[in-house]
Amino acid sequence: MSVEDGPDYATVSLRDGSVHQADMVIAADGFRSEVRGRLLPEVKLEYVGYIAWRGLVDEMSLSEPTRDALLFEKFAFWLPPHEQILGYPVAGQSNSTMPSERRYNRATSEDVDLPDLLTDATGKRWIGGIPPTLIRPDVLADMEEAANTLLAPQFAEVVTKAKQALFQPIFDLEVPKMAFGRIALLGDAAFVARPHCGMDVIKAAGDAMALTAALTSDSDVRRALAEYSRVRTQVGAAIVQHARHLGAYMQAQLRNETDRVMAERYRTPEAVMRETAVSARF
Ligand SMILES: Cc1cc2nc3c(=O)[nH]c(=O)nc-3n(C[C@H](O)[C@H](O)[C@H](O)COP(=O)(O)OP(=O)(O)OC[C@H]3O[C@@H](n4cnc5c(N)ncnc54)[C@H](O)[C@@H]3O)c2cc1C
Known part of the structure; x- marks a missing residue:
C-alpha cells in the first residue's frame, strides 16, 4: 500500500493493484498505522518497559466478600511498589448492567521481559502482539502467582478467576x-x-470532531487539514506527555530527570487515584 499527496487529489495504491484518488485521505488505521509509516518512517512506537494485563470476570462468579469489598459501583485501586491494579464494573454480554450480568474489568501493569512473553509454546515470537489463546501456560501461571503474592486477596481472586487474560505492551x-x-x-x-x-x-x-469542524469552516482541504493538525497535534502531545508522567513510577528504568521527578510525584496512592482516567485538563 502507498499513499501520495498531490495538488488536486491524494492517491492511494493498494496491494491488489487498484489505485484510488480522493479529495483527501484520512488515515485512522490504528497504532501500527501503515500510512504513518509511509509519511513519517522515522517515528516509531516506543515500548516503555511495562505491559498491562487485562481481564474480565463475571460479577456473580466472585465470592460475596470480594464483591462487597470491591465496591462494584466504584473504581478500585491497589498499588504495590512499581505496579498497579485497578478495576471497575462493565456491562455484561448483552450490554446489561444488571448485577447478575455485569462483569468486572481489571488492568494491572508490571515490568516484564517482553520478548519472552511474546513467545508461544512452539517458540514462535509474535512481535506485533500475541493472541491471548497462545500466551504460554507458564506465563499465565507466573502472572497468577504474582497476583497472589502482591495483591490484596480480593484483587488476587479477580485475577485468578478472569477467563481469558490478555496483555498489552505499553507504548x-x-x-x-x-x-x-x-x-x-x-x-x-x-x-x-x-x-x-x-x-x-x-x-x-476529539480528532474526528476537530476534523469535521475544520472542514466545515474552510472549503480548502489543505488549509482545513493544516488547521486540524495545528489544533490536535498540541492536544495529542499533551495527552501522551501526561500519561507518560503518570506511568513513570512503574518504570524500572527511568530515562531522564523529568521521568524521575514525575515518578516521585505520582508515587503516592492519592496522586494516582486523583489523576487516573481524569480528562478534565484536556
Ligand atoms: C486491550 C486494550 C484495551 C483498551 N482499553 C481502553 C480503554 O478502556 N479506554 C480507552 O480510551 N482506550 C482504550 N484502549 C485504546 C483504544 O482502543 C484505542 O486508543 C482506540 O481504539 C483508537 O482508535 P482508532 O480509531 O485510532 O484506532 P483503532 O481502534 O485501532 O482502529 C484502527 C482500525 O484500522 C484498521 N486497519 C489497520 N490497518 C489497516 C489497513 N492497512 N487497511 C484497512 N484497515 C486497517 C484496524 O483493523 C482497525 O479496525 C485500549 C486498547 C487495548 C489494546
Missing part, C-alpha cells in the same frame, strides 16, 4: 504533525498514550 507514540497536504492522521495513527489517562478513545473522537 508511547508522538507525531510532529497530523496533516500532509491532503492526507491526515487521526486517533492512534498519530498519538498513542499510556492507558493511565483513559483518554485514547476520547482522543480519537
Whole structure:
C-alpha cells in the first residue's frame, strides 16, 4: 500500500493493484498505522518497559466478600511498589448492567521481559502482539502467582478467576504533525498514550470532531487539514506527555530527570487515584 499527496487529489495504491484518488485521505488505521509509516518512517512506537494485563470476570462468579469489598459501583485501586491494579464494573454480554450480568474489568501493569512473553509454546515470537489463546501456560501461571503474592486477596481472586487474560505492551507514540497536504492522521495513527489517562478513545473522537469542524469552516482541504493538525497535534502531545508522567513510577528504568521527578510525584496512592482516567485538563 502507498499513499501520495498531490495538488488536486491524494492517491492511494493498494496491494491488489487498484489505485484510488480522493479529495483527501484520512488515515485512522490504528497504532501500527501503515500510512504513518509511509509519511513519517522515522517515528516509531516506543515500548516503555511495562505491559498491562487485562481481564474480565463475571460479577456473580466472585465470592460475596470480594464483591462487597470491591465496591462494584466504584473504581478500585491497589498499588504495590512499581505496579498497579485497578478495576471497575462493565456491562455484561448483552450490554446489561444488571448485577447478575455485569462483569468486572481489571488492568494491572508490571515490568516484564517482553520478548519472552511474546513467545508461544512452539517458540514462535509474535512481535506485533500475541493472541491471548497462545500466551504460554507458564506465563499465565507466573502472572497468577504474582497476583497472589502482591495483591490484596480480593484483587488476587479477580485475577485468578478472569477467563481469558490478555496483555498489552505499553507504548508511547508522538507525531510532529497530523496533516500532509491532503492526507491526515487521526486517533492512534498519530498519538498513542499510556492507558493511565483513559483518554485514547476520547482522543480519537476529539480528532474526528476537530476534523469535521475544520472542514466545515474552510472549503480548502489543505488549509482545513493544516488547521486540524495545528489544533490536535498540541492536544495529542499533551495527552501522551501526561500519561507518560503518570506511568513513570512503574518504570524500572527511568530515562531522564523529568521521568524521575514525575515518578516521585505520582508515587503516592492519592496522586494516582486523583489523576487516573481524569480528562478534565484536556
Ligand atoms: C486491550 C486494550 C484495551 C483498551 N482499553 C481502553 C480503554 O478502556 N479506554 C480507552 O480510551 N482506550 C482504550 N484502549 C485504546 C483504544 O482502543 C484505542 O486508543 C482506540 O481504539 C483508537 O482508535 P482508532 O480509531 O485510532 O484506532 P483503532 O481502534 O485501532 O482502529 C484502527 C482500525 O484500522 C484498521 N486497519 C489497520 N490497518 C489497516 C489497513 N492497512 N487497511 C484497512 N484497515 C486497517 C484496524 O483493523 C482497525 O479496525 C485500549 C486498547 C487495548 C489494546
